[in-house]
Amino acid sequence: MPNRPGRAPRVTISDVSRAAGVSAATVSRVLNGTARVDAALTDRVHQAVASLGYRPNAAAQGLARGEWGTIGVLVPDLANPYFPDVLKAVSAVARSHGRRMMVMESDEDPAVEHDLVEDLMRCCDGVLLCSPRMPRSELAELAGRKHPMVLFNRIVPGLAVPSISVDFHGGMTQVCGHLAQLGHRRAAYLSGPSASWANAERLRAFEAARAFGLEVEVVECGATSEAGYDAVGAALSLDVTAILGYNDLVALGALARMRELGIAVPAAYSVVGFDDISLERVAHSNLTTVSVPRDELGRRAGELLEQLLVNGDDAEPTYVPMKLQVRDTSGPSPRN
Amino acid sequence: MPNRPGRAPRVTISDVSRAAGVSAATVSRVLNGTARVDAALTDRVHQAVASLGYRPNAAAQGLARGEWGTIGVLVPDLANPYFPDVLKAVSAVARSHGRRMMVMESDEDPAVEHDLVEDLMRCCDGVLLCSPRMPRSELAELAGRKHPMVLFNRIVPGLAVPSISVDFHGGMTQVCGHLAQLGHRRAAYLSGPSASWANAERLRAFEAARAFGLEVEVVECGATSEAGYDAVGAALSLDVTAILGYNDLVALGALARMRELGIAVPAAYSVVGFDDISLERVAHSNLTTVSVPRDELGRRAGELLEQLLVNGDDAEPTYVPMKLQVRDTSGPSPRN
């Protein structure tokens, strides 16, 4: 990089080679250990590197090696407590394989996702798309570029992209089973982003739920605690005995509103969340929910991508099961 | 980059120039708008780009331009709800200036911070260090490299590095004032990471607090809700009427333990947090705390870095004030 005024002069490999009295090739070999080099030269190189404070330029390395040493992650919303946990694990995996992590956020706007992914592909060896909301067609187009890519929490039928997802359908089925067993016959579901696969998977569970006697009404809501707070009114008017949140935030928001209204939980209504975000550790609202180990999920997503980069394996879609966590906000139906 | 088996063949600028029947220089000019180009040629270039699906290689651009178009952010812990909010804002600012964001996490280990920052400097135009725990000497060494760098929540006296920090000292002083006014005379502070500047700043406030009649005992604790939970016992044995947390997580953990022990808050003890993390929105524990607008903080940090990159300005350290949020966990001292 050119020396900018006021910036430290940039030390390049040829500065080092000059100082050590060897060729640039030798410096490269010493630093990367790609070939045997005489011990005396090795020493001189190391000394020159140390005294000049040389650090190889990542762009030049990337260009020459044909690898950036970087993976890219796209998330819908950094502020959603779900993703930092995943990022943390992905970052750790990436680091353990000597890669850096680039992060982009779509801010829940499906329209910008495509561009962001394109940008990521320009500077990352592989990309991890977390819960992408973009339409199937765009996703297919991106997949068609043959750039290593892993899908997280989004399955696109008929698209052979390695993916890892939480078994939302199974999780919600467990929730329904739990409520049915407690004698509930009608429940309201505070629905998440309508375009999202994650929401669709949950909805799918309600058809099966009918089989074991639970009818679920859908109320448009959203993915935030505020949305949950606001949607309670509509839910309560539906003659139900239980409220299911799209996620824990929604359920906690609903719970807060119900507390304000003086509604007894779980005596009058059962409330069930989804995701088991770690807020539970601190919030102590003891929400009944279904959990999934987010760190393990992130780790597996990272490993999947890494494997893809190294072996080019085209793995099968992986589903990670959820686990019902019965706590204090669910109980027998009051109409039993 | 070389074409890997199974990967899409890489389209380069010369492929485009060949297809459009112009020189690579012209393609570059059209794409970057750096010079007037005949309309007919411009069209041909655009068509070639579209039909080939050309995307400039970021590494090559970075190398040629001497800029990566990337900023790097180092955080101690992604799982700490504080940072995602900051990252979100930083990411937005970076994006608005056409830059990407690289994220690294030290996992609260000061020993790895130095290497991570070094790595960031190899591939980012500028770096933002959030609450770095590394010793002053290392920080000084890094600052000496003249690589654009902004410090967030860490002031190093005598080191001329642009920085933006929350006025922790002022915040904690407000907390002490609040408690003193409520008649409290002795309080316990559940102390955070001992090496951290943030903790030192809070401690500093306790000396001043003595002046208005509040004695604060320090209990070693940590930065997590678990640590707060565990430290309650020690705090209660100190003959105090109030407990101050290093942050909200600690305070919430303490609160949870106290609830278990059947201790009335704020009747028997007042509990005060620090940071006002957004968990409050969902946890509804109504913790008294001091707040700081994390998104604004992130935005300003991002802008500071951007300014540094563009103007090379060496701005003065900025302090952002905190604001006392009196809620339900603080009340008059029972010994009044």
Add this chain to the structure above:
DNA sequence: AGCTGGTCTGAAAGCGATTTCAGATCTGTC
């Protein structure tokens, strides 16, 4: 018609690494 000056374009020289290739040196045999 001949110049001057201004636009637009392409050839070529970087940017800073890696890697190939060929030459130099050194071993160990015959």
Add this chain to the structure above:
DNA sequence: GACAGATCTGAAATCGCTTTCAGACCAGCT
């Protein structure tokens, strides 16, 4: 002592893009 082969080293090509530089072209003027 000479030769084959193995080691080690440096020169140069390469990665894909930007940017300088100089030439080509055209218009407007004297």
